[in-house]
Amino acid sequence: MAAGAAYPTGSLLAPVTLAAVHLLTIGWLTLLVFGALHQFVPVIAARSQATGWPALLSLLVIVVGLAGMEAGFLALADLLAPRAIPLLPAGGTLVLAGAALAAAPIARTLWSARPLAFSARFASLGLVFLLATLGLGLTFALALAFSETIQWAAMPTDGLRLHVLSGLLGWFTLTAMGVSYRLLSMFTLAPEERGALGSAVLWLSAGGLAAAWLLGAMEASGLAVPAALSTLAYVALALGGALYLFDMGRMLRARRRPKLELNAAGAIVALAAFSLCLLGAVLATITGRLQEMAGPLGYLFVFGWLSGLGLSQLYKIVPFITWLERYGALLGKQPVPRVQDLVDERRDRPWFVLYFVAVGAGTLCAALGSTLEWRIAIGGHLLATLMIARALWLARSGKPRLVQPRPTAIGGSRSLPTTGS
Template identity: 25%
Template sequence: MVTPRGAAFEPPDMHVPDVDTTGGPPLRLPLAHVVVGLGFLLAGGGLGLLVLAGRLDGIARLAPLHLLLLGWVCVTIMGAMEQFVPVWSGVDLHSRRLADAALCLVTAGVVGLASAALFGRPRLLAFGLFAVAGLWVFVYTLCRTLPFGDVTERHFGYALCALAVAAGLGGLLAVDYSVPVLTRVGLSHVAVRSAHATLALLGGVLLTVVGALVQLGPMFVGSGDLDATARRLVRVEEATLPAGVVALAAGRAVAVASVARLGALFVLVGVCCLGAVLVRVFLAEWTEPTPTATRYAVVTTGLLLWVVTAGSTLLAAPLETGIVGPPAAAWTFGLALAAVLVGTLYHVVPFLVWDHRYADRLGYEPVPMVDDLYDRRVARVDFLGLVLGGAALVAGSGLGRHDVVVWGAVVGCAALTLAALNLAGVVWSHAPRDWPATGRVGGASE
């Protein structure tokens, strides 16, 4: 079993990961990120449906995009990394105050960006500079925390670098709507936007996911470590994916197709290696169909399908195609991201709440199991909805059937809403009543 470097905590006869949270930040920090992120998920999903229905167009389309990617995905990743890194690496979070400040700044930036886009005020997109500042504070805090020792920590380091540059480019794009700064240095707004999105999605998000899955895959799917072949595949992935993201983003920024094409090739090879690693984990170590394991199976399938659907287009026209490929490939990529986030939250949130609320009572009074904190029937329904909705989105895009895409989006949004409400119910019903203000005291500096 892959275990953290600290002592593992595992209550008898209970399904929990081998994670000791006593060295992590107080409960309020990860849960605050989860709650804010779920709020952005609900808002972004609703506005996204309006875009697909043709009710929102033009600059307003930026609102659901940033609510989902910057608001839900990035805020959730921020909270997960601030919890996971201290626990996994056996170190103290550099500063809780900076982590709180980063969350506040990013939240303000997302709200400002979405409001400016919805009301058609491009000059007000400069409010996104709050988000830039928040992301930079987060990157600084994590860089001061990470020891950069093992493969997971190195991937987190790569992701943080990509996120810092993507945030800076995003700030330039926001300012460029008011003051044309990019043309003065010979850069195209469209090209810089492409590089910004590439670094954010394939760098900041995908590299974080890869680093986490290398460890969490074996931990949550089975009971063993990676075998020798899987470890070799991880080394190939690490040699190709980060370099590929940089080359693809740079080639798109300066409109050099040959550089972008080489980067796309490296990215596709790296993702194939990760997919092969996860397939080996599932074939060798599958134990039981938990919400995390089943969603990680969707992630594995989704990433490999993304390589198939996006590969030829990315290699043939890396500058003209979408950020992660044609529409069908983009929906496939989005399905994989949604599955990994929801799957991880289904394990992390109940476990953290259980550990803070019930761990000290174990052996003294009856306590629920970790998996009893959420409604398993709802978890099964939202999993089915995510799979069916995602399949409809991919198939509808590939066949040119917009009506199928809309219905797939409705089903997918309904599934994500169910998952969000299920997880919010865990926090509402079981979290310690003082969690917004206090938490278990760790050793992190303030």
């Protein structure tokens, strides 16, 4: 994107844009969400989960499938030979198979934990929307690859809207909502019980989205749907999103850990990005400029909200997993670092700041149509992302900042393992 491909005010259906979008949504976000679910559905459901080889196999199948899809898109853009076009549906089939393989143990764990905890309900619904997204995506892939035999007139309009709705809002956002409720309450010591407001968030967001999707599917199939009904579904969806943001604010204000760690601070900025997207989408709809603003808003949604939340939570999850692998078995036997000692917030905070500032600037440039400034902003975005990736790499491979001293005699001096940042 920094090199000038997939500019967000261009056509979403341009093959190069589709290649970039799917690299992001499958290669980055879907793998990220599956990784998060493999780790945290057992926490959400308070059940152990066997992942092992199905998770590894699903990762390989999805990556190979995505490579096929990318080759197919590039062939559609005349950047590869036309004979590579059938790789698009073939790759899409592999992605669907890989996703099913990854989702099966997660779904099984959730099923065994009924009645589901509040946050687990969002994750379950997210999986349903994943299936809808991939099913539609595969249909598109077939229609794009074999346009002479398979024709779907509604694909660029209603079909695309359904694909985006179920993917960005259903699979990614509903799951992110559930995981964020659980993780942020856990990490900030905030009350997890969300009461009636939480139920309203779930019903309005998931119910509104399901209704909007089903009504859209009926329209795409040529059935007449009263406009008021569709509007009502979208209003419920927007209200659900607004209530979620309000409830997260309420939860974070009630936290017992006043000092926010970098992962929680980053999540708050991501929530702010979600708020701006919601506000922007509502205003653009009212003023009839949704089509025009879809690119900038989509960029802010994918990078400010979803990726911003993902990167900030990885900043806690990666050191946590590393700690479990490296130090878990040593606990109680010898001095071990804290999870937080595996990262250096002072070193990494500027990169998170640059990340969000660059995404904000990029959104503004895209909205104003400033191409050069957009590419500069994306350059900053790329640099910040690379430096955050480096911080995650160092959390796994570097040395912890300090190891707590062990008291020389049991019951002696209070040399507690409590010092730190």
